Amino acid sequence: MTTPLADVASSDATLRAFLHGLPGVDRVGADQRAAMLGTRSVKATAKAEAVDLAIRMVDLTTLEGADTPGKVRAMCAKAVHPDPSDPSVPKVAAVCVYPDLVALAVDALAGSGVKVASVATAFPSGRSSLDVKVADTALAVAAGADEIDMVIDRGAFLSGDYAKVFEEIAAIKAACARPGDGHDAHLKVILETGELATYDNVRRASWLAMLAGADFIKTSTGKVQPAATPPVTLIMLEAVRDFLAATGRKVGVKPAGGIRTTKDAIKMLVLVNETVGEGWLDPDWFRLGASTLLNDLLMQRQKMATGRYAGPDYFTLD
Amino acid sequence: MTDAEQPGTARADEAPSGRRSSAQGRAEKPGAGKRRIEDAGKAGPGGRSQESARLAARLAVRKTYKLYIGGAFPRSESGRSYAVASSEGEFLANASKASRKDARDAVVAARKAFGGWSGATAYNRGQILYRIAEMLESRRAQFAAELADTGAERPGEVVDAAVDRLVWYAGWSDKIASVAGAANPVAGPYLNLSSPEPTGVVAVVAPDEPLLGLVSVIAPVIVTGNTCVVVASERAPLPSITLAEVLATSDLPGGVVNVLTGSVKELAPWLAAHMDVNAVDLTGVADADLAAECERAAAENLKRVLRPSVPDWSADPGVRRMTAFLETKTVWHPTGV
Structure with missing residues (x-):
């Protein structure tokens, strides 16, 4: 790295030079390392702990056009008591909804400790003007969202207009501020890795987002396949590790989309532990964006508690 | 031929x-x-x-004898196998020894297949059962040879009886609703109809009667729209895997029938306790203690349990095996006054 990090964003040219100066990703090596770490066997008490940790890391998500206030209320109730028959099940980290439903979720979760996250910035495509994106974010922040999940402009990124992406992220970061109470909303930046085409782009987008002020980098919207694959998560974790070493600032990671089973979730936790270490094995620094994963985690938990395989009939649908 | x-x-x-x-x-x-x-x-x-x-x-x-789960033929997740001997004690082949995780995977496959299979028309299900009979008939000699190894006395006749049994059950697909259901006379202005509905995923422990017994427990379960996980005869599992090859080429959707080979003592309790299984057929559980244990486990989520005395497979089976895995749904529909 020839340019000091503080000056990287001073011009489009320095930003481009920095991002293209990042070492390339060995695709085969990344795939193999992620696959190899996926073969780790986590059993018995370690598995019980991993399942509870994964539950605490879940961002319980509903991002459908058909979301109703009733559905969001039901999901909030589930976030606080994932399994009503078992009070020892921990709460999830957050619920994630569209901006217009934030106020409802904040109301439903008041005092529970579960955070409210909101997607913003013309989610999921991000195809709108900066003004609209900022207004979208401001709506969610004003409604009381603790976390904002923004999408980057993949079109600008892929055409090489890194400065535009950088400025957008910085503008949204500014919109997340709450000058009054000093409690700013956390900014998660969605890279939508399924549309970035190469692992090199994933690494560049991760650095770009972190340089622009992201508190979290998130793989996907969940609307594009492939979503949170293990190799992509691995590359983002490496970027976060290297960013901490370079700047001293710690950034969180959130794989989202396509994580449906306990096995997938535990593979992610193994990736975290082996890449960035235990410091990230905490809901403050690692999240799992999912909607159906929670039920599978609960079924595994029940299986370990009762000794018989659990059935989905005994859990809520969403 | x-x-x-x-x-x-x-x-x-x-x-x-x-x-x-x-x-x-x-x-x-x-x-x-x-x-x-x-x-x-x-x-x-x-x-x-x-x-x-x-x-x-x-x-x-x-041939490598593997399991049949979700329309595919995987080896056991555990990698285990066990030696299968003929009735004269000679080595025949190694069969996969399924673990409880294979049973779990099979239940997932059966659950996934249930929506489509139970939603298919009775006519369609009947056709597919008839197709199974056709495929079985075309492999008559292969089954006769495998049955001879298991010690069956007149293997050719057993295969014939199994084919006939499938054809017999195939005919029931669009008739059972008329026999087990009813238009009920009620005291009010309602049209009141009871119709038998498939119960869901059925775990079947097949009897030690490699082909006729196996067909006689699978056919009544699936003809009405249930899906099943079958634990094959532990002593003579090879014909059941060959039957799975027949099922796989009979237009039967993958996952409707899943066949596990291995230890009944090891697999049956897990299936009986599984909360996503709706009924168990304990026909092949010879050990009374094990059967009682399975019945207790099945009570946890109120599974339907069939535990008949040792049946005579050559006798007319009647409708009992079908009705055991049906539940009656009654609809009250107001009529115009």
Whole structure:
């Protein structure tokens, strides 16, 4: 790295030079390392702990056009008591909804400790003007969202207009501020890795987002396949590790989309532990964006508690 | 179809004394080929010997008996297998020894298949059962040879009976609703209809009667729209996997029937306790203590349990095996006043 990090964003040219100066990703090596770490066997008490940790890391998500206030209320109730028959099940980290439903979720979760996250910035495509994106974010922040999940402009990124992406992220970061109470909303930046085409782009987008002020980098919207694959998560974790070493600032990671089973979730936790270490094995620094994963985690938990395989009939649908 | 086309009879020709004495199965493969060559040498002078030598010079291509889960033939997740012997105690093949995780995967596959299969029309299900009978008939000689190894007395007749049993159940698909359901006379202005509905995923422990018994427990479960996980006979599992090959080529959607081979004692309690299984058929559980344990486990989520006394498989089965896995749904529909 020839340019000091503080000056990287001073011009489009320095930003481009920095991002293209990042070492390339060995695709085969990344795939193999992620696959190899996926073969780790986590059993018995370690598995019980991993399942509870994964539950605490879940961002319980509903991002459908058909979301109703009733559905969001039901999901909030589930976030606080994932399994009503078992009070020892921990709460999830957050619920994630569209901006217009934030106020409802904040109301439903008041005092529970579960955070409210909101997607913003013309989610999921991000195809709108900066003004609209900022207004979208401001709506969610004003409604009381603790976390904002923004999408980057993949079109600008892929055409090489890194400065535009950088400025957008910085503008949204500014919109997340709450000058009054000093409690700013956390900014998660969605890279939508399924549309970035190469692992090199994933690494560049991760650095770009972190340089622009992201508190979290998130793989996907969940609307594009492939979503949170293990190799992509691995590359983002490496970027976060290297960013901490370079700047001293710690950034969180959130794989989202396509994580449906306990096995997938535990593979992610193994990736975290082996890449960035235990410091990230905490809901403050690692999240799992999912909607159906929670039920599978609960079924595994029940299986370990009762000794018989659990059935989905005994859990809520969403 | 001539006898020469039948895989079973062809094999009997190629190694007159070899089939029983030569070891079979994957584990024995390298050695087994050699032994067959020696057998051929012993067969004596003349054209017959040359023919045998020519056949024996080929490498033996033996079937690996695997599980049948979700329309595919995977090995056991555990990697285990067990040796299967003929009724005379000779080694036949290694069969997969399913673990509880294979049982779990099979239940997932059966649950996934349930929506489509129970939603298919009765007519369609009947056609597919009839198709299974056709496929079974076309493999008659192969089944007869496998049944002979298990010690069946008149294997050809057993295969015939199994085909007939499938055809018999196939005919029931669009008739059972009329027999088990009813238009009920009620005291009010309602049209009141009861109709039998499939109960869901059924775990079946198949009896020790390799083909006729197996067909007689699978057909009544699936003809009404249930899906099933079958634990095959522990002593004679090979015909059940060959039957799975028939099922896989009969337009039966994957996952409607899943076949596990292995220890009944190990698998049955897990299936009986599984909260996503709706009914259990304990026909093949010979051990009374194990059956009682399974019944207790099944009570946890109120599974339907069928535990008949040892049935006579050649007798007319009646509708009892079908109705055991049906639940009656009654609809009250107001009529115009």
